Amino acid sequence: MVVPRLIERKRDGLPLEPGDWTTLIRAYVAGEVPDYQMAALAMAVVFRGLAAEELSELVEAMLSSGDRLDFGAWPIPRVDKHSIGGVGDKTSLLLAPMLACAGVAVPMISGRGLGHTGGTLDKLESIRGFRTRLSLDDTLRQVRDIGVAMIGQTPELVPADRKLYALRDVTGTVESIPLIAASIMSKKLAEDLTGLVLDIKTGSGSFMPERTQSLDLARTMVALGEGRGCRTVALLTAMDRPLGWACGNALEMAEAIHGLRGEGPDDLMEVTYALGVEMLLVAGVETVRATARQRLEGIVQSGQALEKFVALVEAQGGDPNVVHDPDRLPRAAVRRDVVALSLGTVQRVDPRTIGYGVIGLGGGRQRTTDLIDPSVGFVIRVKPGMRVERGQHLATIHAQDDGSAESAERVLERAISIGEPLPVPPLVSHRLDATGLETLEAG
Amino acid sequence: MVVPRLIERKRDGLPLEPGDWTTLIRAYVAGEVPDYQMAALAMAVVFRGLAAEELSELVEAMLSSGDRLDFGAWPIPRVDKHSIGGVGDKTSLLLAPMLACAGVAVPMISGRGLGHTGGTLDKLESIRGFRTRLSLDDTLRQVRDIGVAMIGQTPELVPADRKLYALRDVTGTVESIPLIAASIMSKKLAEDLTGLVLDIKTGSGSFMPERTQSLDLARTMVALGEGRGCRTVALLTAMDRPLGWACGNALEMAEAIHGLRGEGPDDLMEVTYALGVEMLLVAGVETVRATARQRLEGIVQSGQALEKFVALVEAQGGDPNVVHDPDRLPRAAVRRDVVALSLGTVQRVDPRTIGYGVIGLGGGRQRTTDLIDPSVGFVIRVKPGMRVERGQHLATIHAQDDGSAESAERVLERAISIGEPLPVPPLVSHRLDATGLETLEAG
Numbered sequence: 001m002v003v004p005r006l007i008e009r010k011r012d013g014l015p016l017e018p019g020d021w022t023t024l025i026r027a028y029v030a031g032e033v034p035d036y037q038m039a040a041l042a043m044a045v046v047f048r049g050l051a052a053e054e055l056s057e058l059v060e061a062m063l064s065s066g067d068r069l070d071f072g073a074w075p076i077p078r079v080d081k082h083s084i085g086g087v088g089d090k091t092s093l094l095l096a097p098m099l100a101c102a103g104v105a106v107p108m109i110s111g112r113g114l115g116h117t118g119g120t121l122d123k124l125e126s127i128r129g130f131r132t133r134l135s136l137d138d139t140l141r142q143v144r145d146i147g148v149a150m151i152g153q154t155p156e157l158v159p160a161d162r163k164l165y166a167l168r169d170v171t172g173t174v175e176s177i178p179l180i181a182a183s184i185m186s187k188k189l190a191e192d193l194t195g196l197v198l199d200i201k202t203g204s205g206s207f208m209p210e211r212t213q214s215l216d217l218a219r220t221m222v223a224l225g226e227g228r229g230c231r232t233v234a235l236l237t238a239m240d241r242p243l244g245w246a247c248g249n250a251l252e253m254a255e256a257i258h259g260l261r262g263e264g265p266d267d268l269m270e271v272t273y274a275l276g277v278e279m280l281l282v283a284g285v286e287t288v289r290a291t292a293r294q295r296l297e298g299i300v301q302s303g304q305a306l307e308k309f310v311a312l313v314e315a316q317g318g319d320p321n322v323v324h325d326p327d328r329l330p331r332a333a334v335r336r337d338v339v340a341l342s343l344g345t346v347q348r349v350d351p352r353t354i355g356y357g358v359i360g361l362g363g364g365r366q367r368t369t370d371l372i373d374p375s376v377g378f379v380i381r382v383k384p385g386m387r388v389e390r391g392q393h394l395a396t397i398h399a400q401d402d403g404s405a406e407s408a409e410r411v412l413e414r415a416i417s418i419g420e421p422l423p424v425p426p427l428v429s430h431r432l433d434a435t436g437l438e439t440l441e442a443g
Numbered sequence: 444m445v446v447p448r449l450i451e452r453k454r455d456g457l458p459l460e461p462g463d464w465t466t467l468i469r470a471y472v473a474g475e476v477p478d479y480q481m482a483a484l485a486m487a488v489v490f491r492g493l494a495a496e497e498l499s500e501l502v503e504a505m506l507s508s509g510d511r512l513d514f515g516a517w518p519i520p521r522v523d524k525h526s527i528g529g530v531g532d533k534t535s536l537l538l539a540p541m542l543a544c545a546g547v548a549v550p551m552i553s554g555r556g557l558g559h560t561g562g563t564l565d566k567l568e569s570i571r572g573f574r575t576r577l578s579l580d581d582t583l584r585q586v587r588d589i590g591v592a593m594i595g596q597t598p599e600l601v602p603a604d605r606k607l608y609a610l611r612d613v614t615g616t617v618e619s620i621p622l623i624a625a626s627i628m629s630k631k632l633a634e635d636l637t638g639l640v641l642d643i644k645t646g647s648g649s650f651m652p653e654r655t656q657s658l659d660l661a662r663t664m665v666a667l668g669e670g671r672g673c674r675t676v677a678l679l680t681a682m683d684r685p686l687g688w689a690c691g692n693a694l695e696m697a698e699a700i701h702g703l704r705g706e707g708p709d710d711l712m713e714v715t716y717a718l719g720v721e722m723l724l725v726a727g728v729e730t731v732r733a734t735a736r737q738r739l740e741g742i743v744q745s746g747q748a749l750e751k752f753v754a755l756v757e758a759q760g761g762d763p764n765v766v767h768d769p770d771r772l773p774r775a776a777v778r779r780d781v782v783a784l785s786l787g788t789v790q791r792v793d794p795r796t797i798g799y800g801v802i803g804l805g806g807g808r809q810r811t812t813d814l815i816d817p818s819v820g821f822v823i824r825v826k827p828g829m830r831v832e833r834g835q836h837l838a839t840i841h842a843q844d845d846g847s848a849e850s851a852e853r854v855l856e857r858a859i860s861i862g863e864p865l866p867v868p869p870l871v872s873h874r875l876d877a878t879g880l881e882t883l884e885a886g
Contacts, residue, residue, distance in 0.1 A: 003613070004612070004613050004614065004615050005615075007486075007614060007615030007616075008615040008618075010615075011486065011489060011615050011616075011618075034478070034479075035477070035478070035479035036477075036478035036479040036481070036482040036610060036613075036614055037482070037613065037614055038479070039479040039480070039482045039483040039486075039614075040482040040483060040485065040486045040614035040615055040616055041615075042483065043450075043454065043482075043483045043486035043487055043490075044486055044615065046454060047486075047490045167479060169447070170446070170447050170479075170480060171447065171450060171479055171480055171482075171483035172447050172448075172450030172451040172453075172454050172483055172484075172487065173450075173454075173483055175451075175454075
């Protein structure tokens with residue numbers, strides 16, 4: 001393998017030869033291929049893409065770079081859900097315990113906030129004591145024991161992705177559909193899953209605002225999962241507005257707890273059930289959508305989902321009283337209500353502005369080393385299409401102090417626009433599996 | 444300056460902002476921008492190119508990274524010639540002394556063999572004792588003294604290019620017209636030139652076989668030179684066959700010496716005079732082509748050119764007797780004549796095959812650390828379009844031993860094809876200056 005020749009092949013639009021990606025990734029992880037060659041190759045991939053065979057080999061090579069979960073002959077199906085990132089998206093917090101009550105195991109590996117989007121790990125850590133760093137052995141044990149674990153990526157899991165992602169992050173090579181797909185799928189496939197459901201966000205608040213791009217990514221990931229015997233389905237869901245009302249870590253945790261009691265905002269519950277139904281189907285424990293949905297609703301209404309979440313929090317060292325009494329979550333010193341200054345219809349609640357607003361309040365990171373304040377954020381009670389009166393309550397700001405509450409008011413002014421009604425895209429617009437694309441609701 | 448943002452801009456097809464390239468190159472040379480970021484950026488430039496303003500700023504930044512020749516108020520015009528690389532091209536060895544006899548100073552900085560092409564430094568070093576490593580101060584002194592110096596790139600000259608070129612060489616990012624232009628022109632403009640003539644090789648043996656690419660490179664370099672007050676002209680010359688008869692360092696030096704006596708092969712003399720005329724014109728010492736040509740022919744016929752070359756060799760520590768008696772150059776142990784096996788017209792003498800054949804004989808490098816044998820190579824007496832009889836002498840192989848002479852015979856069999864006549868491209872087909880492109884002879 002002569003690395004410059006491989007880079008030139010890719011640059012010139014030719015696929016690498018079978019075996020090249022395997023050798024390359026092995027040598028890269030071993031430190032035998034320097035970062036500057038990998039960076040040039042990654043940029044060539046941004047422009048030239050990867051053939052299906054190359055991508056499949058790359059994912060396999062990344063998987064082989066580290067340890068994996070291995071449930072052996074354990075008969076319980078395992079499923080996970082992965083979202084490409086959103087604002088106000090707390091579906092994972094609801095789905096993991098719900099699914100674990102339905103005879104499905106959920107070994108969920110999540111991430112932290114990235115850009116304007118929130119991260120499940122940050123939300124979990126708003127519960128005092130909750131440990132997201134579990135070893136793979138402890139994770140296996142806990143999943144076998146209570147059916148669910150929610151952890152962060154461990155150092156031994158897909159080290160090739162850790163190294164490559166860190167490089168891509170500083171070399172302008174994140175925005176490549178095959179590289180994004182390889183990064184996500186190598187980690188998910190390391191979980192030894194029966195099935196996987198992908199939540200592909202679309203709209204202005206998505207990392208992939210263009211629907212053609214979202215679909216391309218979804219197709220690529222579905223093909224990768226299915227190609228390795230993991231049933232994979234993708235839903236395209238709206239991220240032109242935040243999901244639910246709460247944006248901010250503890251606020252979202254509280255909303256998730258309400259949701260586990262069946263009291264979550266409609267849009268959040270709708271997307272949660274839609275994803276949960278697909279999870280039951282790919283797990284093979286249900287075959288009919290309506291039945292699967294009823295089962296999940298029953299699990300929520302019976303209180304089982306909430307109890308499973310209590311068990312999860314306890315197992316991972318968190319304070320379980322929080323689940324019974326969300327007021328025990330960290331609370332911000334300043335709360336400020338914001339009202340409508342005019343009469344009209346809510347046109348937009350811009351998720352990107354809101355997401356960066358949460359960071360501005362101290363609830364997210366500007367740098368990876370920043371500490372975050374879990375208490376701050378927004379609770380926005382209006383949705384696009386809603387009619388509001390002058391003076392009507394729109395949102396509550398949760399801030400550390402008056403100064404940042406002041407700035408957050410400006411954020412809301414920019415984020416929420418009121419005027420003539422505009423079309424509202426459907427919440428769950430498309431479903432994609434190995435057999436093709438299905439339009440669920442036209443936008 | 445946030446480097447990943449700059450890389451992303453370029454990746455997305457936007458020019459960097461004014462000042463960005465300056466800051467970037469300064470930080471890169473200082474080691475503050477890592478190679479992996481520069482490699483990703485270079486690959487993005489391969490795909491996206493550089494706007495004229497960016498390229499101009501990049502060249503200025505590279506120039507500013509090191510020392511330059513500075514002739515101050517010295518009234519003598521300075522010219523140089525640069526070729527993008529060829530096989531059998533010994534025009535520099537003739538032009539430098541010829542021009543120095545015409546009231547023009549030639550501070551010539553040359554390179555070594557690259558790929559299948561030969562390098563002027565390697566040819567000069569076939570003269571025992573000839574030193575190509577001169578400091579910039581010594582170079583200045585010698586040029587003021589005898590009007591000519593022929594040296595290699597010094598460490599203090601355009602260090603940004605040294606660092607960037609070494610990186611591009613191992614990251615598949617050499618093939619970019621603006622980066623090639625920036626690399627060449629930053630070094631040439633560091634010579635404090637009045638004028639510059641570019642020999643853009645075209646045809647199968649060129650690094651840029653496509654005429655559109657050659658022209659694009661020529662246009663880019665002419666614009667860069669003119670933009671910095673250096674009159675710049677490019678000639679497109681044929682590299683679908685070797686130039687002259689000799690290919691190999693000492694053999695080419697001998698042929699150059701014959702050329703300085705007016706006894707060189709027609710094609711070599713033709714290209715040499717064509718380039719030399721342009722050099723006199725950009726220097727401003729002649730304005731009429733025919734007069735300029737007569738002047739150069741007179742300089743050769745009078746023996747002045749040869750005497751100037753003797754002075755140059757002496758000044759740089761070489762054995763001047765070699766110039767009077769080229770048989771003193773290193774001679775190969777084995778000489779083998781090759782004859783035509785069939786009657787017909789020479790269709791092709793493939794320069795790339797011949798160039799690699801010289802390397803195979805030991806006369807070039809496979810790795811940059813290889814030592815080369817100056818004595819070996821080919822003297823090929825036939826040109827495309829020539830009619831040959833069966834048994835007619837085609838070429839002489841100069842080899843270290845019978846084994847390599849044997850292999851070199853196979854090289855010649857592949858390189859020289861005889862059959863029905865094929866069209867022969869013109870030697871000097873186009874001329875390009877700031878006012879535009881002129882077709883000299885249609886191909």
